[in-house]
Amino acid sequence: MSTKKPSDLQYTLELEAGYPERGDAEPQNDLLTPQAVLGDAAAMMTLLAQWRDSDWLRALDVEFARFLGQLSHEQAQPLEPVLILLSALVSHQVGRGHVCLDLDALLSDPRNTLALPPEESPGRSGVEPSLTPADLTDRLSLDQLLSLTSEAHIVSEGSLTTPLIMAGSRLYLRRFWRYEQQIAAGILARLSADSELAHADTKATRTLSAALSVLFSNTQAVDYQKLACALAARNRFSVITGGPGTGKTTTVVKLLAALQSVAGSAGEDGKPSRKLRIRLAAPTGKAAARLNESIGGAVSRLPFEQLPGELSQHDIPTQVTTLHRLLGSRPDSRRFRHNRDNPLLLDILVIDEASMVDVDLMASVFEALPDHAQLILLGDKDQLASVDAGAVLGELCQRASRGHYTQHTARWLEQVTGTTLPDTLLDPQGQTLDQAVAMLRKSYRFGAHSGIGTLAEAVNTNTLDEPLLTACRDQQFDDVSWVHGRSNHSEPEALLELIARHALSGSPETFAKGGQGRQLNDHDLPPPVGYRHYLSRINEHQLDSASPRADWDGLALDVLEAFSDFQVLCALRQGPWGVEGLNDRIARELLAHNLIPRAEGWYAGRPVLITGNDYNLGLMNGDIGITLAVPWDQDEQGNAKLALRVAFPASDGSGGIRWISPSRLQQLETVYAMTVHKSQGSEFTHTCLVLPDRLSPVMTRELVYTGITRARHWFSLVTGDAGVFRDSVRQRVVRASGLAQLLSKG
Ligand SMILES: Nc1ncnc2c1ncn2[C@@H]1O[C@H](COP(=O)(O)OP(=O)(O)OP(=O)(O)O)[C@@H](O)[C@H]1O
Numbered sequence: 001m002s003t004k005k006p007s008d009l010q011y012t013l014e015l016e017a018g019y020p021e022r023g024d025a026e027p028q029n030d031l032l033t034p035q036a037v038l039g040d041a042a043a044m045m046t047l048l049a050q051w052r053d054s055d056w057l058r059a060l061d062v063e064f065a066r067f068l069g070q071l072s073h074e075q076a077q078p079l080e081p082v083l084i085l086l087s088a089l090v091s092h093q094v095g096r097g098h099v100c101l102d103l104d105a106l107l108s109d110p111r112n113t114l115a116l117p118p119e120e121s122p123g124r125s126g127v128e129p130s131l132t133p134a135d136l137t138d139r140l141s142l143d144q145l146l147s148l149t150s151e152a153h154i155v156s157e158g159s160l161t162t163p164l165i166m167a168g169s170r171l172y173l174r175r176f177w178r179y180e181q182q183i184a185a186g187i188l189a190r191l192s193a194d195s196e197l198a199h200a201d202t203k204a205t206r207t208l209s210a211a212l213s214v215l216f217s218n219t220q221a222v223d224y225q226k227l228a229c230a231l232a233a234r235n236r237f238s239v240i241t242g243g244p245g246t247g248k249t250t251t252v253v254k255l256l257a258a259l260q261s262v263a264g265s266a267g268e269d270g271k272p273s274r275k276l277r278i279r280l281a282a283p284t285g286k287a288a289a290r291l292n293e294s295i296g297g298a299v300s301r302l303p304f305e306q307l308p309g310e311l312s313q314h315d316i317p318t319q320v321t322t323l324h325r326l327l328g329s330r331p332d333s334r335r336f337r338h339n340r341d342n343p344l345l346l347d348i349l350v351i352d353e354a355s356m357v358d359v360d361l362m363a364s365v366f367e368a369l370p371d372h373a374q375l376i377l378l379g380d381k382d383q384l385a386s387v388d389a390g391a392v393l394g395e396l397c398q399r400a401s402r403g404h405y406t407q408h409t410a411r412w413l414e415q416v417t418g419t420t421l422p423d424t425l426l427d428p429q430g431q432t433l434d435q436a437v438a439m440l441r442k443s444y445r446f447g448a449h450s451g452i453g454t455l456a457e458a459v460n461t462n463t464l465d466e467p468l469l470t471a472c473r474d475q476q477f478d479d480v481s482w483v484h485g486r487s488n489h490s491e492p493e494a495l496l497e498l499i500a501r502h503a504l505s506g507s508p509e510t511f512a513k514g515g516q517g518r519q520l521n522d523h524d525l526p527p528p529v530g531y532r533h534y535l536s537r538i539n540e541h542q543l544d545s546a547s548p549r550a551d552w553d554g555l556a557l558d559v560l561e562a563f564s565d566f567q568v569l570c571a572l573r574q575g576p577w578g579v580e581g582l583n584d585r586i587a588r589e590l591l592a593h594n595l596i597p598r599a600e601g602w603y604a605g606r607p608v609l610i611t612g613n614d615y616n617l618g619l620m621n622g623d624i625g626i627t628l629a630v631p632w633d634q635d636e637q638g639n640a641k642l643a644l645r646v647a648f649p650a651s652d653g654s655g656g657i658r659w660i661s662p663s664r665l666q667q668l669e670t671v672y673a674m675t676v677h678k679s680q681g682s683e684f685t686h687t688c689l690v691l692p693d694r695l696s697p698v699m700t701r702e703l704v705y706t707g708i709t710r711a712r713h714w715f716s717l718v719t720g721d722a723g724v725f726r727d728s729v730r731q732r733v734v735r736a737s738g739l740a741q742l743l744s745k746g
Helices: 010-015 034-039 042-055 059-074 081-095 103-108 111-112 133-137 142-151 174-194 203-215 222-236 248-264 285-300 322-329 361-366 390-395 409-418 451-460 464-474 490-504 532-539 549-563 579-592 701-708 722-728 740-745
Strands: 164-167 169-174 237-242 278-282 319-323 348-351 372-379 437-440 478-483 566-570 607-610 622-633 638-648 658-660 669-670 673-675 686-692 711-719
Touching: 034 081, 034 133, 042 081, 042 673, 059 081, 081 111, 081 142, 081 164, 103 111, 103 133, 103 142, 133 686, 133 740, 142 164, 142 372, 142 478, 164 348, 164 669, 164 711, 169 174, 174 237, 174 361, 174 372, 174 740, 203 222, 203 248, 203 409, 222 237, 222 248, 222 409, 222 437, 237 248, 237 390, 248 285, 248 348, 248 372, 278 322, 285 319, 319 322, 322 361, 348 701, 361 673, 372 390, 437 740, 451 701, 451 711, 464 478, 464 722, 478 658, 490 566, 490 579, 490 711, 532 549, 532 622, 549 622, 549 638, 549 658, 566 579, 686 701, 686 722, 701 722, 711 722
Parallel strands: 237 372, 237 437, 278 319, 278 348, 348 372, 478 711, 566 673, 566 686, 686 711
Antiparallel strands: 164 169, 607 622, 607 669, 622 638, 638 658
């Protein structure tokens, strides 16, 4: 194929009347050969429309390509068909969470790079498209694509305001390229900023060292929490990553205390500087509420009186807000109130559950941060990446497990913490970013004998083997059950019925010792429960219409807490094994046991998940509420009438309840079953992970790991097919992005 632009592309004529739609003078399918499509823009649009009608592409992807074609036509610079194809594909990739389209990967493995054709096909049209992307990419070379993009007026390397940007072999939508540039610039500026703490012999560093000695008892040879504190204190940008219960919250609270200690102590000039303004944030309301719960306790345990700098409890905040609220989200606008012209008033920002933050939101954070401010990201690098584009935390932590600390960092750490780093974590070639990333390596939640901890580790390291699977089947762990164990439910219907029954009771009998065998801090843990548990709290309450609102609030809090004792998690949304099928099946099971009055519509007991931010109601995507019948209106005699209201935990951290009328809720779904994606940032006392009987591309190691680690005390697994469990763990989420490369230059 020539890289020279043809002058009379047929599609320019088509544009006069708009691009051809299906059945509307479009070329016949038998004309859609690779040669025809690659040489003719109208044929390319027809193929894209076929892909859209088969649900291979979103309408948005095709419209974007059409728009660029139209724009180019109007500018008398018609687009090469290949560029129309690439425009649609880069938009498709962004819709799948990638920040860009890697042309190299596209040509070498189009099937996996694009996930096209999808596993489940055909879509609404019921017609298979004439060609797959691979039929086209087979005829293209990277040199051709690079040459085409370098000549195209809609592509630049960033210096012009073109809709597409090319960086190396990565093709970006401009917006996403800009996000990545903003994030990289924000990180690199902070990493290169000098600080008194960066030098080992300053007064500030000596105070830091003294504070760390008070905060950590030094009983371990290498205390990774102490090292993380020191590394994060030294840099204006840092990441602390670790699995569940490795002490991220504990560590960051000590870090903040150490930093306040330094700020409150006299510096080289003999004067203490002012105390630091610290804010804590998380990407979702649920994650913020969870950190709110744990941080108060951690702060109250700090030895304030022993720390230098006259610290008090008030110096460490315990209120956690959502990132959207912190940045000042505005209804109907993508722009936040805080930005470069109106920066946040803070010195330190801590973001928990940072794996859930996409590139768009992370770029907004950097835009709103004042230049001097320190940013600390906390999260589990191995969890699923954000729902929207990017895998920022994962990329920042790509090299975390091997440390890659330089001798300079190691010497500084030794002077400040008294700890000698293991040689395995040293690397003379360590990059600047490596010196600001700390990994916590010991779980304090899951002991050595915990099935949840063992299983999560095996999934994460892809070492799931037969002995471990047998141990799960044979109840060798107190906290893990493989629900159908050794029984052979070859009939999917029978297994789905079993899931519904499990959701009712939590099946304690499928755990070792009937779920009676677990202790935590010398206390017996109650056995695992299912949804009957929270519904009985509703059905058995003693309140009546004369009871004061405070009592109803108390009931709602109790019911919400009981609801968090169990959650079914699914890999899929649709189908009998997905959220939609299981929500329906579980509701019918609860109805059959008279636990709910109906299985559809609104009813007392219905748990709902908010699926989109509603700034007017103050509800965020991911918030969970429970419907209750509460006294609300009055009848003509002045007696209180019961009405259905949905109880949500108050978002201000007050521990109160917000009651909202069902008719005001816009985006929601019933939540007996929830996708693993939606469960990020939440934990449940007992989690049941359902994996279907067939592998699909969404079932990955990250998804299974995230599902397992949502379980606090009990984990049950239901698999439609045992092999699917192992096969899922072999599949990985790899998101195309250039952030790591941009930062490696730092
Ligand atoms: N160094 C330690 N020694 C003993 N217990 C610890 C230590 N660090 C943390 N813990 C305990 O382990 C538990 C988990 O700690 P923490 O909440 O800080 O972990 P996390 O990584 O933030 O957890 P999550 O996965 O929930 O985000 C808490 O009960 C905490 O008190």
